[in-house]
Amino acid sequence: MTTATRTVASADLDSPPPPAAPTPPKRAGRDPLRLVLRALVLLVVAVVMLVPLYLLLVNAFKDQQDILADPFGLSGGLTLDHLGAALQNPRFSIVKGYAITVLFVVLVNVFSVLLAGPAAYVIARSTKRLFRVLMVFFLAGTFIPSQVLVIPVVYVLKTLGLMGTIPGYVLFETTLTLPFSIFLYAGFIRTVPRDLDQAAALDGCGRIRTFWRIIFPLMRPAVATMVILNTFSVWNDFVNPQTILGPSSGLYTVTTGIYAAVGQYQTDYTVVFPTLLLAIAPLLVFFVIMQRHIISGLTAGSTKG
Amino acid sequence: MRPPGRRRDGGVATAVMVLPATVLYTVMLIVPVGLAIYLSLTDWDGYSAAPAFVGGSNYGEVLSDPEFRRAAFVTLLAAVVGTVGMNVLGLGFGMLVSRTTRVSSILRTILFYPHVLSALVVGFLWSAILGTNGAVNSFLTSHGAKLLPFLSDPDWATATLIAVLVWAQFGVSTVLYVAGLQTVPQNLLEAARIDGATKWQTFRHVTLPAIAPVVTVNLVLSLITLLKTYDLVVSLTSGGPAGQTQTLAYLILWNSFHDGRLGFGSAQSVVLMIVTAGLALAVTRLRRRADQGAHA
Numbered sequence: 001m002t003t004a005t006r007t008v009a010s011a012d013l014d015s016p017p018p019p020a021a022p023t024p025p026k027r028a029g030r031d032p033l034r035l036v037l038r039a040l041v042l043l044v045v046a047v048v049m050l051v052p053l054y055l056l057l058v059n060a061f062k063d064q065q066d067i068l069a070d071p072f073g074l075s076g077g078l079t080l081d082h083l084g085a086a087l088q089n090p091r092f093s094i095v096k097g098y099a100i101t102v103l104f105v106v107l108v109n110v111f112s113v114l115l116a117g118p119a120a121y122v123i124a125r126s127t128k129r130l131f132r133v134l135m136v137f138f139l140a141g142t143f144i145p146s147q148v149l150v151i152p153v154v155y156v157l158k159t160l161g162l163m164g165t166i167p168g169y170v171l172f173e174t175t176l177t178l179p180f181s182i183f184l185y186a187g188f189i190r191t192v193p194r195d196l197d198q199a200a201a202l203d204g205c206g207r208i209r210t211f212w213r214i215i216f217p218l219m220r221p222a223v224a225t226m227v228i229l230n231t232f233s234v235w236n237d238f239v240n241p242q243t244i245l246g247p248s249s250g251l252y253t254v255t256t257g258i259y260a261a262v263g264q265y266q267t268d269y270t271v272v273f274p275t276l277l278l279a280i281a282p283l284l285v286f287f288v289i290m291q292r293h294i295i296s297g298l299t300a301g302s303t304k305g
Numbered sequence: 306m307r308p309p310g311r312r313r314d315g316g317v318a319t320a321v322m323v324l325p326a327t328v329l330y331t332v333m334l335i336v337p338v339g340l341a342i343y344l345s346l347t348d349w350d351g352y353s354a355a356p357a358f359v360g361g362s363n364y365g366e367v368l369s370d371p372e373f374r375r376a377a378f379v380t381l382l383a384a385v386v387g388t389v390g391m392n393v394l395g396l397g398f399g400m401l402v403s404r405t406t407r408v409s410s411i412l413r414t415i416l417f418y419p420h421v422l423s424a425l426v427v428g429f430l431w432s433a434i435l436g437t438n439g440a441v442n443s444f445l446t447s448h449g450a451k452l453l454p455f456l457s458d459p460d461w462a463t464a465t466l467i468a469v470l471v472w473a474q475f476g477v478s479t480v481l482y483v484a485g486l487q488t489v490p491q492n493l494l495e496a497a498r499i500d501g502a503t504k505w506q507t508f509r510h511v512t513l514p515a516i517a518p519v520v521t522v523n524l525v526l527s528l529i530t531l532l533k534t535y536d537l538v539v540s541l542t543s544g545g546p547a548g549q550t551q552t553l554a555y556l557i558l559w560n561s562f563h564d565g566r567l568g569f570g571s572a573q574s575v576v577l578m579i580v581t582a583g584l585a586l587a588v589t590r591l592r593r594r595a596d597q598g599a600h601a
Binding site: 038041042045046048049050052053055056059067068069070071072114115116118119121122123126131134137138141143144145147148149150151152153154155156160171172174175176178179182206207208211232235236237238239243254255258259262263266267269272273276279280283284287288291292294295299 | 315318319322323325326327329334336338341344349351398402410412413417419422423424425430434438472480481484532533535536557558567570574578582585
């Protein structure tokens with residue numbers, strides 16, 4: 001599994017395959033029927049993938065009777081009323097939802113790097129058995145399905161007095177990022193020459209300073225991958241904020257807010273479509289702009305599961 | 306000259322670097338796994354300070370509970386059918402879009418984008434499309450056709466759930482396969498072609514062995530992801546109609562928080578954890594031979 005992960009991780013999707021031997025053109029063009037068939041299949045799948053997005057976009061600007069009468073078309077005309085209403089939904093302020101979610105995303109990413117970075121450094125640089133065991137201990141965490149752990153986590157948080165609080169939620173989300181971050185960072189740090197550490201030590205740097213001043217600035221690609229992964233998993237998480245923060249805290253992330261705003265009103269499409277559009281728009285724009293980095297980052301990291 | 310206290314300072318620095326992560330991870334992830342096992346032997350309701358020990362009775366009830374059996378069936382069906390779907394489509398489209406052209410790159414993005422949306426949003430969106438008054442049925446009825454019970458008939462709803470799971474996830478398999486396919490040695494493909502191998506023979510004897518580790522990762526990942534399906538059930542079917550599309554994760558959280566039976570829910574969690582780990586290990590075992598072939 002480990003070998004495979006590395007293979008996948010190291011192949012950047014958009015860089016040309018290493019010993020680039022392009023398929024001879026005559027071969028590709030040999031069979032026009034095949035080419036047409038292939039284009040047709042790809043066209044059909046692209047439509048199947050994009051139709052839901054199209055429906056979301058157009059129906060967010062239509063009245064209920066127009067959505068019901070002509071869901072795919074624009075015959076009834078467009079209106080901004082429902083988008084405006086969704087923005088001012090009394091059950092869930094989407095703007096506040098963005099702010100809270102962004103805050104959580106930032107906090108989890110910062111804590112994750114602060115905790116996983118130094119730990120990965122020690123693990124990567126030590127030859128002691130203790131730290132090899134520690135790596136395996138952390139790796140085991142990548143196989144624990146967090147969703148079904150939420151019951152005992154509630155118990156732990158209650159004991160610590162952190163249930164229903166932002167610190168409790170942020171600490172748990174941070175914990176979920178640790179196993180894979182440490183695995184990825186340690187693998188990366190092993191590729192950094194030890195001479196750098198020794199030179200820093202000769203200059204009188206302690207271990208902590210050596211890590212943050214010398215090694216950490218070199219870890220940018222690995223940190224970027226983890227930030228992308230963590231951003232999506234925190235932004236999209238539903239079970240954990242719903243359970244740990246709970247409706248009574250009044251703290252809605254985008255996801256738990258959608259549930260509060262749409263869950264009971266699934267047949268009122270003038271609520272459903274505009275709210276969903278507002279919820280996914282920032283993420284989708286971010287994805288389209290950054291798609292190359294995001295896809296290769298998520299590919300590298302998807303062993304996290 | 307190293308001052309005498311230097312070694313201990315190094316030890317302190319090491320501890321400062323390793324302990325915060327280790328302690329947090331232990332408290333928030335390892336202790337809960339142990340607690341899940343402990344709570345599964347109690348009748349904890351989420352409030353009482355001292356849950357009563359009830360031995361293995363929760364497990365006995367889990368295994369004889371018809372709801373649990375049905376949820377286990379739905380979950381396993383979704384996991385197996387979904388894994389096959391994700392990987393067949395993923396590998397198929399992976400081969401179609403693995404070139405480094407602009408069009409392929411755009412297609413990869415189109416196949417992949419549902420993965421960046423939350424499963425909750427995907428479910429609400431598809432329920433607005435496939436519901437009784439949804440876009441597809443509105444279109445059908447206004448053109449004189451009959452309604453299709455995508456979400457209102459139990460069997461249809463199960464099939465819809467699995468189809469939407471595959472729709473949302475097979476793009477991930479696709480990009481993983483693309484990454485794998487780009488590592489297949491070009492000279493082997495060239496050699497096979499010169500030797501007059503057919504496309505199928507080349508795929509079967511050159512490509513497939515070369516990407517064996519990627520196949521394994523994909524199978525295990527799809528299986529693990531599908532076994533813990535929850536968010537999509539909440540938003541697409543709410544477990545319905547009549548509880549027919551409840552998955553194990555859905556049932557666990559429902560029993561735990563709606564019914565306040567956290568001990569019982571914990572027993573179900575432990576069963577799900579064991580099944581997940583068992584299946585993941587079994588697939589890895591079964592694939593070991595193919596993986597080794599790839600390294601030979």
